Amino acid sequence: MTPAPEHHPALSATDPELARLVGAEERLQAETLRLIPSENYVSAAVLEASGTVLQNKYSEGYPGRRYYEGQQVVDQVESLAVARAKAVFGVDHANVQPYSGSPANLAVYLAFAQPGDTVMGMALPMGGHLTHGWGVSATGKWFRGVQYGVRQDTGLIDFDQVRELALAERPKVIFCGGTALPRTIDFAAFAEIAREAGAVLVADVAHIAGLIAGGAHPSPVPHADVISTTTHKTLRGPRGAMLMCREEHAKAVDKAVFPGLQGGPHNQTTAAIAVALHEAAQPSFRDYAQAVVANAKALAEALLARGFDLVSGGTDNHLILMDLTGKDVPGKIAAKALDRAGIVVNYNTVPYDPRKPFDPSGVRIGTPSLTSRGLEAEHMAAVAEWIDRGVEAARKADEDALAAIRAEVVDLMAQYPAPGVPVA
Numbered sequence: 103m104t105p106a107p108e109h110h111p112a113l114s115a116t117d118p119e120l121a122r123l124v125g126a127e128e129r130l131q132a133e134t135l136r137l138i139p140s141e142n143y144v145s146a147a148v149l150e151a152s153g154t155v156l157q158n159k160y161s162e163g164y165p166g167r168r169y170y171e172g173q174q175v176v177d178q179v180e181s182l183a184v185a186r187a188k189a190v191f192g193v194d195h196a197n198v199q200p201y202s203g204s205p206a207n208l209a210v211y212l213a214f215a216q217p218g219d220t221v222m223g224m225a226l227p228m229g230g231h232l233t234h235g236w237g238v239s240a241t242g243k244w245f246r247g248v249q250y251g252v253r254q255d256t257g258l259i260d261f262d263q264v265r266e267l268a269l270a271e272r273p274k275v276i277f278c279g280g281t282a283l284p285r286t287i288d289f290a291a292f293a294e295i296a297r298e299a300g301a302v303l304v305a306d307v308a309h310i311a312g313l314i315a316g317g318a319h320p321s322p323v324p325h326a327d328v329i330s331t332t333t334h335k336t337l338r339g340p341r342g343a344m345l346m347c348r349e350e351h352a353k354a355v356d357k358a359v360f361p362g363l364q365g366g367p368h369n370q371t372t373a374a375i376a377v378a379l380h381e382a383a384q385p386s387f388r389d390y391a392q393a394v395v396a397n398a399k400a401l402a403e404a405l406l407a408r409g410f411d412l413v414s415g416g417t418d419n420h421l422i423l424m425d426l427t428g429k430d431v432p433g434k435i436a437a438k439a440l441d442r443a444g445i446v447v448n449y450n451t452v453p454y455d456p457r458k459p460f461d462p463s464g465v466r467i468g469t470p471s472l473t474s475r476g477l478e479a480e481h482m483a484a485v486a487e488w489i490d491r492g493v494e495a496a497r498k499a500d501e502d503a504l505a506a507i508r509a510e511v512v513d514l515m516a517q518y519p520a521p522g523v524p525v526a
């Protein structure tokens with residue numbers, strides 16, 4: 103493809119090779135139907151804020167307590183982001199400095215546990231995150247991770263198991279939340295168990311923060327002691343993270359992020375987080391959050407009608423986990439075929455998956471990106487049809503069928519321009 107130098111004039115002049123790659127990625131994001139549930143399209147305003155001269159600053163410390171001079175403006179930027187986070191989520195305290203979700207969670211361990219302590223989270227193959235104490239992660243190597251899951255018959259979190267495990271193992275920290283959970287998280291139920299077990303409850307809402315901000319998922323406030331979130335998933339901000347908590351934990355959380363774990367904050371990201379939170383406070387963001395869920399429910403219905411097996415039987419949020427065992431196609435084969443058809447998904451384990459994590463039975467999809475482009479519930483029948491035809495084409499290795507789907511996808515996506523993505 104031809105790059106569009108007018109969109110990035112300095113970059114095109116200095117480094118045409120990299121500019122060409124940026125142009126290619128812009129085209130990919132414009133043309134394809136992106137169904138990765140952890141991805142989105144940030145607004146042009148968020149993109150602009152993250153590419154500013156705030157990039158040039160060092161500012162270790164916190165507003166009013168820095169180790170560098172020249173913070174007259176940076177202090178205001180960070181204070182604005184913090185104030186907006188507190189207002190949007192209704193929390194006492196917010197730290198907007200974590201570089202991303204994984205370091206944010208590491209800071210939580212640093213604040214509330216010692217190496218070797220027992221910590222508890224959802225098992226990765228059940229839908230948890232690596233950083234919730236899974237073995238290959240530092241959090242599972244430096245702490246003793248004990249893991250809960252979902253019931254095989256319902257696909258729902260087994261609270262009897264969570265309580266039993268928590269009371270038997272007495273973890274210092276319990277994480278709730280995950281990366282492949284299609285259902286509402288019962289924060290009150292987790293809080294009751296954490297209280298009984300004497301554990302700190304951390305709600306990791308990385309995936310659903312935007313739904314919470316928009317009133318489309320219940321809030322973990324006041325149930326969780328600490329709330330951890332990325333800012334780049336449904337919240338639709340830059341790649342980054344936040345930790346929020348009640349006042350009693352504010353010092354411990356701040357000290358863990360800096361100087362415990364990190365050096366200077368990424369001020370260009372802090373600025374973009376502030377913009378994203380400003381957007382999240384607008385009435386239109388509530389409409390977006392409701393539409394993300396409405397689209398996911400409509401897509402789940404359409405997939406069920408086409409005989410797809412969905413973990414937990416459907417969705418309450420932005421995410422759908424499909425078990426393709428009954429379609430006779432492994433998740434990876436399906437995901438790669440759908441990618442060739444212009445539909446971007448990821449292969450994923452399903453609970454009790456008999457296959458290996460690198461070649462699992464499932465595919466994970468979600469509706470944040472297509473909702474940000476303005477697709478509505480009425481389009482979900484077509485999306486389900488493409489997925490159905492794509493999976494069937496994967497089974498038959500029918501490349502012509504995949505190419506035909508791609509042409510239809512590109513055609514529809516051209517009618518719904520992606521926020522922030524310049525069209526060549």
Ligand SMILES: *Cc1c(COP(=O)(O)O)cnc(C)c1O
Binds near residue numbers: 204230279306342
């Ligand atoms: C995405 C995610 C993370 C990690 O975020 P990164 O920014 O990729 O490090 C942590 N926890 C949950 C539940 C997530 O979904």
